[in-house]
Amino acid sequence: MVNAAPATMETRPPAPPSAPALAAKVSPRFPAVAAAAASEGRNVIVDIDDVDFFYGATQALHDITLGIEAKKVTALIGPSGCGKSTLLRCLNRMNDLIDGTRLGGGTIKIHGVDIYQPDVDVIELRKRVGMVFQKSNPFPKSIYENITYGLRLQGLKDRRKLDEIVERSLRGAALWDEVKDRLQASGLGLSGGQQQRLCIARAIAVEPEIILMDEPCSALDPVATAKVEELIQQLRSRYTIVIVTHNMQQAARCSDRTAFFYLGKLIEYADTREIFTNPAHAQTEAYVSGRFG
Amino acid sequence: MIETSPPPQPAPPPVFAVQKRRLRFLGLTLDDTIKAFFGGNALVAVVVLALITVFLFREGAGFFGQNRTNLEIYRQAGLEYVDFIRRQTDDHTALTRYLSDLRLRQVMILTERERRPLDEVNAALAPFDAFAEQFSATVDPLRALLSDLTEQVTAIKTKFIVTQDRKEERRQLLAEGKPAEADAVKIDTIDFATELKPILGALPLYKETSREFSRKLVALLDSVPSLPSPELHPRMEKLKQLARNYAAGFPAIERDMEAWEHTFPVPAWETFTAFLFGRQWLTASFWQDWYGILPLLIGSLLVSAVALALAVPLGVGAAIYVNQIASTREQRLIKPCIEFISAFPSVVLGFFGIAVLGQALRLLSQQPWLSWMPGFPYSERLNILTAGCLLALIAVPTIFTLAEDALNNVPRAFKEASFALGASRLQTITRIIVPASLSGIISAVLLGLGRVVGETMVVLLCAGNRIAIPDFTSGLAVITEPVHTMTGIIAQEMGEVVRGSIHYRALFVVGLVLFVLSLLINYAAQKIVRRYKLSIG
Ligand SMILES: Nc1ncnc2c1ncn2[C@@H]1O[C@H](COP(=O)(O)OP(=O)(O)OP(=O)(O)O)[C@@H](O)[C@H]1O
Ligand SMILES: [Mg+2]
Numbered sequence: 006m007v008n009a010a011p012a013t014m015e016t017r018p019p020a021p022p023s024a025p026a027l028a029a030k031v032s033p034r035f036p037a038v039a040a041a042a043a044s045e046g047r048n049v050i051v052d053i054d055d056v057d058f059f060y061g062a063t064q065a066l067h068d069i070t071l072g073i074e075a076k077k078v079t080a081l082i083g084p085s086g087c088g089k090s091t092l093l094r095c096l097n098r099m100n101d102l103i104d105g106t107r108l109g110g111g112t113i114k115i116h117g118v119d120i121y122q123p124d125v126d127v128i129e130l131r132k133r134v135g136m137v138f139q140k141s142n143p144f145p146k147s148i149y150e151n152i153t154y155g156l157r158l159q160g161l162k163d164r165r166k167l168d169e170i171v172e173r174s175l176r177g178a179a180l181w182d183e184v185k186d187r188l189q190a191s192g193l194g195l196s197g198g199q200q201q202r203l204c205i206a207r208a209i210a211v212e213p214e215i216i217l218m219d220e221p222c223s224a225l226d227p228v229a230t231a232k233v234e235e236l237i238q239q240l241r242s243r244y245t246i247v248i249v250t251h252n253m254q255q256a257a258r259c260s261d262r263t264a265f266f267y268l269g270k271l272i273e274y275a276d277t278r279e280i281f282t283n284p285a286h287a288q289t290e291a292y293v294s295g296r297f298g
Numbered sequence: 299m300i301e302t303s304p305p306p307q308p309a310p311p312p313v314f315a316v317q318k319r320r321l322r323f324l325g326l327t328l329d330d331t332i333k334a335f336f337g338g339n340a341l342v343a344v345v346v347l348a349l350i351t352v353f354l355f356r357e358g359a360g361f362f363g364q365n366r367t368n369l370e371i372y373r374q375a376g377l378e379y380v381d382f383i384r385r386q387t388d389d390h391t392a393l394t395r396y397l398s399d400l401r402l403r404q405v406m407i408l409t410e411r412e413r414r415p416l417d418e419v420n421a422a423l424a425p426f427d428a429f430a431e432q433f434s435a436t437v438d439p440l441r442a443l444l445s446d447l448t449e450q451v452t453a454i455k456t457k458f459i460v461t462q463d464r465k466e467e468r469r470q471l472l473a474e475g476k477p478a479e480a481d482a483v484k485i486d487t488i489d490f491a492t493e494l495k496p497i498l499g500a501l502p503l504y505k506e507t508s509r510e511f512s513r514k515l516v517a518l519l520d521s522v523p524s525l526p527s528p529e530l531h532p533r534m535e536k537l538k539q540l541a542r543n544y545a546a547g548f549p550a551i552e553r554d555m556e557a558w559e560h561t562f563p564v565p566a567w568e569t570f571t572a573f574l575f576g577r578q579w580l581t582a583s584f585w586q587d588w589y590g591i592l593p594l595l596i597g598s599l600l601v602s603a604v605a606l607a608l609a610v611p612l613g614v615g616a617a618i619y620v621n622q623i624a625s626t627r628e629q630r631l632i633k634p635c636i637e638f639i640s641a642f643p644s645v646v647l648g649f650f651g652i653a654v655l656g657q658a659l660r661l662l663s664q665q666p667w668l669s670w671m672p673g674f675p676y677s678e679r680l681n682i683l684t685a686g687c688l689l690a691l692i693a694v695p696t697i698f699t700l701a702e703d704a705l706n707n708v709p710r711a712f713k714e715a716s717f718a719l720g721a722s723r724l725q726t727i728t729r730i731i732v733p734a735s736l737s738g739i740i741s742a743v744l745l746g747l748g749r750v751v752g753e754t755m756v757v758l759l760c761a762g763n764r765i766a767i768p769d770f771t772s773g774l775a776v777i778t779e780p781v782h783t784m785t786g787i788i789a790q791e792m793g794e795v796v797r798g799s800i801h802y803r804a805l806f807v808v809g810l811v812l813f814v815l816s817l818l819i820n821y822a823a824q825k826i827v828r829r830y831k832l833s834i835g
Contacts, residue, residue, distance in 0.1 A: 144730060154719060
């Protein structure tokens with residue numbers, strides 16, 4: 006078993022706004038979400054409202070409206086090419102790196118701030134919204150340097166503090182016991198599953214609020230997958246997690262809310278139990294039961 | 299009609315036709331032919347490489363033997379002995395040059411700063427001029443002696459060479475089967491000991507002259523006139539000191555001359571050290587030829603260093619920009635432009651260097667606001683800087699293309715991971731992309747260096763072609779001096795040397811050094827690339 010991180014995680018300077026404040030701030034253009042969220046007492050921190058997204062001339066997302074709740078795991082599912090990764094990458098503006106992409110319409114607000122406004126500091130945004138990729142991608146540096154990378158970018162140099170965060174992050178990612186004796190060894194020398202957990206540790210080292218995971222287990226064997234899932238269970242108490250997965254059991258096991266996409270459209274978004282036991286749409290039912298093309 | 303079907307028989311086993319169809323051509327199958335064709339091509343390449351290497355070595359190897367003979371004659375004919383005196387007079391010349399430099403400074407100060415008319419200045423400097431004249435006259439008796447001795451030893455050397463030539467002639471006649479004519483060739487025998495007797499016999503005269511010289515020189519130093527500008531007095535003091543040290547060295551020269559013997563052997567290694575560390579490359583000289591590679595090697599290295607200093611930031615910087623920052627449209631514009639540079643024939647670049655760049659750089663160097671640059675202003679249009687700038691142009695496409703490749707090989711995932719952790723573009727480039735591709739970039743630089751070291755036309759046209767070790771005393775200003783290079787000297791002199799002569803072979807050895815240098819550079823580059831492949835995994 007892995008030790009849970011000590012409760013000293015709350016060292017981030019700006020405290021996130023409280024839930025009622027957020028609910029009150031949701032988009033006036035789409036009162037339904039705000040109303041629903043407020044009425045059910047949901048704490049929506051990412052408010053995706055009527056989003057269209059384009060790769061050059063091709064539209065990948067159509068009118069997506071979705072509220073992601075704080076300290077919950079939200080799963081995005083759907084057949085290949087339906088736009089899950091695209092939506093995920095919109096949330097920390099990773100799509101900016103691809104030439105010719107644009108948000109055609111709608112807004113994405115985090116804590117009520119429209120992250121596509123020109124005055125938004127993308128670097129600051131990405132510190133708050135971490136990401137774990139489908140293919141594990143540790144830097145060709147030591148394990149220690151992989152984890153401290155984000156912190157050093159922010160100018161943290163204090164060796165003791167760095168050591169402390171490395172240990173905390175590795176424990177948080179359930180990797181500490183396996184690598185504590187070789188922190189100076191290359192991150193590329195780890196196994197695939199360990200590399201992926203290293204990437205998770207790297208993401209949580211900068212203490213984001215939201216962690217985006219794009220099929221984090223697709224390259225892992227069942228044992229490593231189980232470890233990462235267990236880890237997600239532990240992280241949910243401190244982070245808001247959005248996870249893309251093709252594995253229905255995984256979505257059912259790990260997530261609180263599930264969104265089903267099809268051809269760039271959001272078909273259904275509800276509690277995970279709802280989606281898997283009592284879906285409202287025939288397409289959803291066909292997909293989750295595996296009868297889908 | 300219905301036939302009764304025959305009773306079912308077991309079906310014959312299906313034909314399993316997987317045998318090769320043998321299509322033969324001159325007794326070879328198609329596969330064999332293809333293999334022979336490509337194998338043959340590879341073989342030709344290997345054989346050509348081997349032939350070139352063997353040829354270089356064979357032609358070059360004879361040099362060291364010939365050079366040893368060359369050094370032996372230098373000693374046996376007494377040239378070395380006379381050079382003791384020559385060096386002594388040369389050192390005196392350096393002192394008089396110091397004096398005239400001092401005068402120039404003084405004149406500049408008086409006319410430019412104090413705005414005094416030239417006549418008046420000349421009048422003020424009359425005592426100094428008188429002193430300088432006396433100073434330079436002190437050496438005259440020694441010079442006279444030197445020129446006598448020079449004539450005598452040159453005669454000995456010529457005699458020896460004529461004898462050698464005769465021997466060669468006779469050997470050839472004998473080989474052609476003409477013994478009668480061979481006998482007719484008269485060969486003097488030379489006994490160096492007797493020939494050198496008058497030279498060595500001049501030692502007492504030398505001693506007397508040298509001591510008189512020393513006495514006069516030192517006496518003269520007591521009556522040095524003082525210069526009008528006090529700021530030059532330290533320099534005058536320095537001259538006195540230099541002159542005293544110079545005179546104090548005379549007894550050592552005498553001792554050297556007394557100890558000298560024309561029979562001292564020339565050890566075999568001396569021919570190598572004389573080549574590798576020789577500070578002079580002097581050919582077709584009336585006195586003595588020297589084949590020292592140092593001035594050429596230093597010239598090549600300096601020009602290459604300047605070229606790299608310019609090309610590395612440009613090439614690597616452009617590669618980083620194109621690979622990481624530029625939009626697709628910019629990429630499509632910049633890449634072909636840089637690659638197009640390599641389409642210029644280097645002789646055209648050299649031409650451009652002479653006609654435009656050399657002139658432009660010299661003009662630039664004369665701008666007052668650039669006078670802080672080392673060596674600026676300068677007057678030699680063709681120098682290390684001019685050649686280095688053009689060579690940089692040649693190296694940039696190589697460095698750019700290879701460095702861009704190396705950057706491209708960095709997995710995109712690293713870049714995304716870095717951005718996702720909140721890195722800026724600059725941070726991502728300096729902390730992730732460049733370190734991950736560093737060995738690729740280094741090998742790109744090395745290959746650029748290889749390109750530059752081997753480049754011939756540009757340096758031949760633009761480096762100034764002065765065969766001398768440039769003056770390093772004023773630091774970086776060395777880049778404004780003209781030099782000659784290894785490639786340049788081969789291209790320039792190979793056409794006019796006699797095949798098989800020592801000069802011809804010396805050029806081959808220079809080529810060999812160049813070859814080894816390029817080989818080392820390429821080897822290092824490959825080694826680094828291999829390590830880089832491993833580290834990226
Ligand atoms: N870089 C790109 N340029 C152009 N079109 C793209 C790009 N990336 C994705 N697309 C298109 O956008 C659509 C959505 O792609 P996306 O990667 O979001 O799908 P996905 O749901 O993540 O699929 P998968 O489950 O296979 O990962 C697809 O039709 C895809 O072809
Ligand atoms: Mg995807």
